[in-house]
Each structure stands twice: as structure tokens, then as C-alpha cells.
Amino acid sequence: MITQTFTIESPATIEEAITSLGRSPDAKVIAGGHSLIPLMKLGLSEPKQLVDLRRIRQLREIKNEDGAIVVGALATHRSIADHAAIRKTLTALAEAAGGVGDLQVRSRGTIGGSLAHADPAADEPAPALAFDATVRVIGPKGRRDIPAREFFKGPFETALASNEIVTDVRFAAPAGRVGSSYLKFAHPASGFAIVGVAAAIALKGDGTIERAAIGVTGAAASAFRSSASERALTGTGGDANAIAAAASKAADGISALSDLAASAEFRKHLVTVYARRAIELAIERARG
């Protein structure tokens, strides 16, 4: 039960939304509500004003922009998981979106909400990082582009200012022989990622690995790119040994989360296991 009083506004345009948000430091954006409303019901979040973005229909669109796929901030996880072009060329994103919560949650929750809320255990930050996505935002001072790698600052903390709104997330078209995957070890109760790994692989003409990007979520204070694994994999033939060697580095240097669900040690171990499995699958898909 939400016992605190609050107002809710439903602006029709992005400009109106920015104005509403700017009226008070206690104003909070709500989209699908599946992160915010549970927090409000539990008394863990007490915004006095909610700015509901759902009337701004253009934020829902998923479109092609000069070969890049631009996913509107209000695109639901379900629409992303079902989108043919995303499934084909950004498979890891479709798989991450398709594994969020359950069908009811996926039909309401949005990618904008997931990235902006930055729950350390959320799924979509991992492929956002692996695909080097650009988070496009708008605020009273205008628009700006934030690379995914600079977006996630800490648990529930992003580079987004409190008076800014995510409008869309831009994924550059992966070129060449590419494949990606997202695999997670889910919390049996909540379904959140205890560990989730997105691997995006691009192969050269000779079959060696030109580009490897490994995005990891659930394991640390915020989602991260595993550069050590990426360096170890790039340039290799992508054989079992190379994959194993690269995956074994996937948790290097991280300060893993430890909670009721899993210890830091188990998380670090799972990162290496899921990195290996995600890389294997991504390479297999890249090889076609």
C-alpha cells in the first residue's frame, strides 16, 4: 500500500515532461512503474510528484536510423524481445529483454526505465554495454548523448541528472560476421540476474575474432565491460582454449556483490562460467 500522498501528471510532449520534472527536486519519472511502484509500496521511495511519460507515444517506437536501431525509451521489454530486426542483429538485447521478470512485467516495463533505474541486477544494461549503445537524453538545457560505458555510475546511480529524461537508446548496426548472446543465472525467487553476461562478437574474414565485447550485470555494484576478457579473446581463433582463457578473466578485479542470494565468491565464479557460455554461443552464431 502506498501511504504517502503524491501527485501525478501525464504530459503529452517531451517538453511538457521536462517542465513538470523541473518544478520540484522531488519529482520522479514513471514509465512502466515496475521498479518504482514496488519501491513506493514498500516505503523505500517517497517521490511527491510523479511524471508519467506514457502519453508520449513517440517514445515507444523502435526504428531504423541510418542503419542504426533506435529503441525508444518507452519500448517495453516485450516489444524489444519480439522485434524481428533486434532478434536478428542485436540478439543479446532481445534475449536480455525476453528474460526480464515475467510476461506481465515485460509487457509494462521499459528499456528507458531499466537503464535509468540502474538496478545492479537488471538485465538490459549488459547488452547496452556490449553493443556500446548510446543513451540519448533530454533536459532543460537540451539534448545530450551519453555512451553506455559512461552511463552506469553505481548502484541505482547513472549519469542522468534528476531533471533529465531518457528519450531513446541508439544501437549502431553491428557490421560483418557478428553474433551475440545474453545468458543469465537468475535468482530463483525474483528472476533478477545474480549474474548476466552479454557477449557480442565480430569475426574477421579469416574467422579470427575482430571484436569482442563482454557486458556483465548482476555481479558488481553496477554493470561493467570485462576488458580483460575482451583483450584475451580479440585476435584469437575463438577455439575452446581461447574462450576458456578469456572467460577465466571475466571477473578479474571486480568487487563482487554479496547478499542473501549469492556470495561474492560464487558470483565471481558464475561470471566466468556465464562469460564462457555466452562467448561460445555468440561465436557460434557469428560463424552462422
Add this chain to the structure above:
Amino acid sequence: MTATAPATYIGTRTPRKEDPKLIRGGGTFTDDVTLPAMVYVSLVRSPHAHARIRRIDAAAARKEPGVVTIVTGKDAEATGVLPVFITVPGLNGTKHMPLATDKARYAGDAIAAVVADTRHAAKRAAELVTVDYEPLPVIVDATKALETGAPILHEELGTNLAFTYPVKGGDIDKAFRDAEATVKLRIVNQRLIPNAMEPRAVVAKFEAGELTVWSSTQIPHFVQLILSLNLGLSQNKVRVIAPEVGGGFGSKLQVYAEELLVAHLAKTLGRPVKWTEDRREGYLATIHGRDLVEEVEVAAKRDGTLLGVRIRTVANMGAYLQAFAPGIPTILHAFIIPGAYRIPAFDCEVRGAYTNTTPVDAYRGAGRPEATFAIERAMDRLADEIRMDPAELRRKNFVPPDAFPFTTISGIMYDSGDYGPALDRALEMADYKAFEKRRVEAKARGRYRGIGLSSYVEICGLAPSKANSALGVGWGGYESARIRVHPTGAIQVFTGTSPHGQGHETSWAQIAADAIGVTPNDIEVRHGDTFESPGMGVGTFGSRSLAVGGIAVHNAAQKIREKVIQIGAHLLEASPDDVVVQGGKVFVKGVPEKAKAFGEISMAAYLASNLPEGMEPGLEATTYYDPPNFTFPFGTHIAEVEVDPETGSIEIIRYSACDDCGRQINPMIVEGQLHGGITQGIGQALYEAAVYDNNGQLVSGSMMEYHVPNAADVPAFALDHTVTLTKTNPLGVKGIGEAGTIASTPAMVNAVIDALSPLGITHIDMPLTAEKVWGAIRNAGEARR
């Protein structure tokens, strides 16, 4: 007795009469009850696990718009004490008031009740109540609570020891002297949260001197009795209604603080009052289950013959005793530990300890899952120790079929049993013979496959009243049924049972239909309302409803049948011995075309002008049935699992069960009970644990942390049955509501341990989470280096 009707409906998969309404959302649950001028209660609960209550400041709360009144422990003493229905010898009982006055003894202990005209206002105001607490040292571990120097919860007792309960038989010292093989293991049977789908709720109204209470309860009659006694109301002026109740599993087998409080408030305010818990509150305020630590030792001969079992148990009672708590780890656990086996010597001692945690009481199986887990894990350890096949070890020690009725070494008498065929059938369904091949094949894929058995006997059909009295249970164990036939032939069965998902409206209709010679659709079964029920009902718990309540229905229906025969014979001018009752008619054997319809018989009973000499008018019967014994269903469950050593994940490959609950009234309902029961038992084995930190905080406080298993977590179960009737009751029925839960937990754990035994792993404590399994594998690998 005259000719018996062929049993047409007993034994059939009659579709449940309850379901069409429930599936369409048509049932009325307690929270659906809305009355004019109703007010709402929100409880202020202690965040501290152990603290003195210095001062309660409700000034700010009272100013909140909509607040009607705020009541603390001192104001609510008129509610009286919460009852405990079971006494064991030497019990150190506690005085448990609905609202704490001097101390909060667990996080969630209710301190004050805020009443307001909306649910929101009540909750908002409750948040404004300020309580000055003086935190005290906290104890959550039951074993440590019994050590000198532990913080004491109930100062007047001077100890946290609630009771010491021994059960012994034979010469245990000789057993261990003669032993050629012994095994020892320490078992943690972890605390669980019942998670009935419907949270608890209570509504009460007091009008013209009559109190009406709706409550999500398994025992409306006991609630009525206690409300009457505690609130000083004549029992005929107290009506308790259990409307649709969405699951209980023992968590609603209580008289709760909220029931007393809400009734008391309705009486003092003169307005209807409602309280509904939300899930998070329920995790703290509704009883928890299990929470035992057991040290088990088994002595045996090399050839597997059991010589003796010794077991020492510490049971966590939580902060207070709830209604049936003293009987769960004692009566329902200690006596049944010998299980399916002939054991010459037995030595069990159970100690109960108070700790700063939510009170613990009955949860599906209530003592028997703990007992079965202990003996079935021990049997597997023994099998491993003497290198004997676990199935053959069990078979060797089974109580043989010719030994029944069989008095166990613990002193209870099993009614009937034939354990071998159930084991055989389960082994067949599980394709046990070919398992080793499957283990090897899985290993080649880098996976560990295991198979695990559990052969159980459980004690249910609670209870013979004399046994209750001897065991310290403060009430009889009978059940009642009243059958009322209206002049036009409409039939109502009023049962003292109180179903909350078990399908009694269907099963009792089947039983009565067969006796009276009509169809189940001709019979309305009503339950849960003390106003219209027989004088007293006991309720639904402990897999008792069919073996006790169903027999009461049967016996009452036989009385109706007898009178129908007498009236019918009289109207047909025939001898009662020549008359048949069948298909809604009464006719002379061989002359079906000259029949009297059931409606003609019932009308004749009430017209009363043409009845047999000396016969009273009317067609109605009431029966109180007191079972001569408990009943003892049994069976074998077999689980097959595969472990991924990289992650510790467990996949359930196959699950087979052969159960024997005597005669099955409705096989579809039996299957449903097994589906749910097995799933709950798997939940304990793999997923569930109520976790407290050292500060007495329940850190697994919601369904985000606490995994209640769902359909996706379990495979399709292969179920079969044998039928070994019991002579204890005329229908030969036993009970099946809890058997699935009792059997499945040890079968699952045995399977996982079997999978990991090549690594030298012999035990992992439940729940078998991925991390625990992975950790055990990793440690085993290191140990072998």
C-alpha cells in the same frame, strides 16, 4: 442392515463442484466482506526482535484524519489470552496477549492497533505511532537459547526451555553395543514460511448483542469457542464464518491475536471492523513452520537389519507458543520417526526453545516431514555405509504385511500396511533398474545424475479423543456431520470440517450420494459457519477430514438411508429386506417400475400421516464420529535429478510416486493433493528458507527473496497407487493431504546426495541452493587433492 447400494460415485473423478465459481472469481473471501460503516485496523508492530516497551506515543497518530481509536496492550486486556490447546508434561507455558505490554519478543510482535475509516488512513496513522523501545540482547538460535547466559524471553520462566519430551522403547544401549555398523548425522530442518495464497483477514461486527466474525481460518469452531470464553459472550451469541479460504497449510490452524482484537474492537466500537494482512506483514505475523535441529544415530547389523535409532532434537518454538505448537515436534514427530521400519530400540528426546523469532507451529505435514526426513536420510547414509542398495535396505526392514495392526517401538499402532508393493511400483515407474546406465551417460556430458528414495509412513486422521486426552491435547478429535433432507427432497450436508482447497463439497457429496442412492448434484455440502453447523466441529488439518469428517458424513448418510428404506418399504408394503435404494428411487428388488421417488419418501416423512408405527416424522440425522485410531497412509517416492557441477544447479529429471491412502474417494482430488504436496516438499528441499540475522530480523522478508515453487519449477509427476484398506473406519480411507510433502523432501535430497556421492559428498543442508551444491563440490574436489 438391508441391501447396500452399489458405490457409484465413491472412487470416481467427479469434477469439483467448488471450481466453476472459484475460477470465475465468484467466491467470497474474508477481505471481500464489506459492511456499512466498517472501519479498518492497522497494527503497529515492533521492528525490534527483543525490546522493553517504555512508552507508546500515539498523539500524532490520533490527529491523522479518519482515525477512530488507537488501542494498546493495556486497553486490550479484555481480549484475554491467546489459547494453547496442547500441553505436554512439564510445559513451561507463556502468557501470550494479542498486544504486547511489557516487551516485544519478536520483530513483528504487535504493540498497538490503529482503527480508522479507511485502510489507508489506518496504515498512515500506524506509521505515526512512536514507540520508545529499550532494545535487549537478541537470541535467534534455538540451541544457543538453551545455553546458560542466553537472553531470556520470558523472565517469569527463568529459562528459554519450553519442554523436554522423551519417547523411548526397547534397549537402545544394547542396540549400539550390538551394532556392526553405525551412522550419525546432523540435520537442519529449516524454518519455512507457509505462503498460503490468500493472506489472513478478519472481519467482525457486533449487533444486538450478537458477534459475527468472518475469518480466514481452518478451525472456525475453535475460534468461536475462544471468542465466547474470552470476550464473555454466550456461545450462542457468537457466530464465526470461514468463507472461502485460500489455502492454510496449518498457518490458519490457529486462534490469532488479530481475531481476538478485531472482535473486541467491533464489540467496543459498535461498528464493523476489518483487518487484512499484506504479504510482508504475513511473513512476520503468521506462524512459521519446521525449524528443528536433529542429531540422528542409527545402529544396524552388517546385513542391514536395523537395531536402533537415537535422536536428539532441538525445536525452535519462536517467541510464544501458538495454539498447537507444543504438539508438533513432539506428538506428531517423535512417535512416527520409526516410519515404515521394524526397529527394536528407539530413544528420542525433543527439547523446545523460545527465541526472538516469529512463533512456529503446524505447517503441511506438521512434524511428520521432519520425522520422515530424519529416518530416510539416515537410511540412505546407512545404505552407503554398508554398501547396500537403498531400496533393498528399506525393503529388508519394512514392517511385513502380516504384522498389522502393528505397534511400533515408539508405542503407536499402525492400522494397515503393505509397504513392499508400493516400493516395487515406484521402482518400476522410476525405471530404477536402468539407472546406473543413465548416471554414466550423464557423466559423459559432464553432469552428475542421482536417484533418491523416500519410503514413508505418516500418522494422520487426527484423532481418537482418548488418545488426545492421553497425549495432552485439550479437545476431542471427533468430527460431526448433520444431514438435513427437506420435505421436497433437497439434501444438505453440514460438515464440521472446514475445507480451504481440499474439495469437501465434492467428496462429501460423493460419499453421501452413494449411501442415500442419489447423485452428488442432489447434495449441497455446507461448511465453515458455526451458526448452521452441528454443535461442534473440529476442523480441517492433519489430513483428518476424510478419515474422520468423511466418515461422519457416511455414518449420518447411513442413518438417512436406513430411514428411507423403512419409509419406502412401508409405502411399498414390502419388507425392508426386500427393498433397494438406487438412482434416487426406492423399489422392491426386481420391480423397479413400481418405485417411490426420493422426493416422495422425504415428503412422506414430513406429511407424517403414513409412517411406520412408532417412527418419528422428519428426515434428518446428526453424527459425531470419534475414530478408534489414527490412520497410517504410506508409500514410496523416487526422485531423479541431474546436477550441473559448474553452477550447482539441480534439474529434476523425473519424479515418481506410489502412494497408498486406502480407498480413494476422488482420484482426481488425490492427485491434486499430491501435485501440491510434492511441490511444497520440493520447495523445502531446493528453494525455501526463512532466514533471520543475528539481530532477529527476517531478511528473507518477501517473495523477492523467498522462492515459493511454481509449476515451472517441477516436472510432471508420475503418480500411481496401491490400495490397502484400513479397518479403522467403514470406508477404509486414510488421508493424503500432507503425504506428498512428507515424502518428497527426503526423496529430493537423497537424489542430490546420490548424484554427488562419487565426489565423497555425504550431506548438504537444505535448501540445496546452487551455491551450497557448488560449494560442496568444490570443497570435495579440494579435499581429494
Add this chain to the structure above:
Amino acid sequence: MHFEGVVEVAATRDRVWSFVSDPARVAACAADVEHLEVIDATHFRVTVRAGIGPIRTTFAIDAEFTELRAPEHAEVRATGRARGSAVEMSNVVDLADVGDGRTGLRWRAEVNVSGAIANIGSRFMQAAADKTTRDVFACLKERLEAP
């Protein structure tokens, strides 16, 4: 829950001491202060909003310096209330002169949370604890090292 941290500040020990023994200045660094009431030299009450990201609860805290050994050691005990929750904290601050006009500050805190936050917030608590520690030290350094 345990918070701990060490930070070196480019300021003399006396300056650092006068900061950490002043409730107003410490509270301003620790959280979103809604209200501060100084009862006496060692006793103060403060209402703060603490948390991480959108997860933010208001706490009414009652705090007392139980030990003040200028300029090296201070202990503060605090009890607080939030909606449906209670918090108990004991803080220990040790200051060491590390030369060059610099001070080493060591802070240890034990925090016990009871009630609603403990039931459902355990996932967030460690994250909040780590962030708070970082933020407090950064703020402290910034204010003490400011010209």
C-alpha cells in the same frame, strides 16, 4: 552492517577534529538534512533523508557523543526511526597526525537495521552503505581542504 573507511586529508588534526566533533558540519556531509536540533554540546537530533538513487527514506535520528578525546578519538551512538524501521549505529572516529600538515582519519561504524528495511531492503543496504561512506569522505575532504 559494517561501514569502514580511511581517508587522508590535507588539513591539520585540530582542524579535522573541530569538523568531526561538530554535529552540524558532519550531518551536512552525511545526508540530505531536513532538520537539525542541537540539544547540547554532545547531544543532537537530526532528520535526514538517506538512501541511494530513488531508494530514499526519512530517518529521525537521536545522536550522542559518548566519548570525545580531542583531538584523536570520538565515539557517537545514534538511534533512529524511519517508517516501520529502526536503526542503531555506533561510530568510532580516530585521527592521526601523519605529518606535513595532513591527518589520517579512520571511521568505523556498526549499523543494525530493524523492521521493514531489514526485511526487504537488505539488497540495497550494502550498496547504500558503500556509497554513503564514499560520499561522506569526499565531502569531508572537500570541505576541509578548501582554502
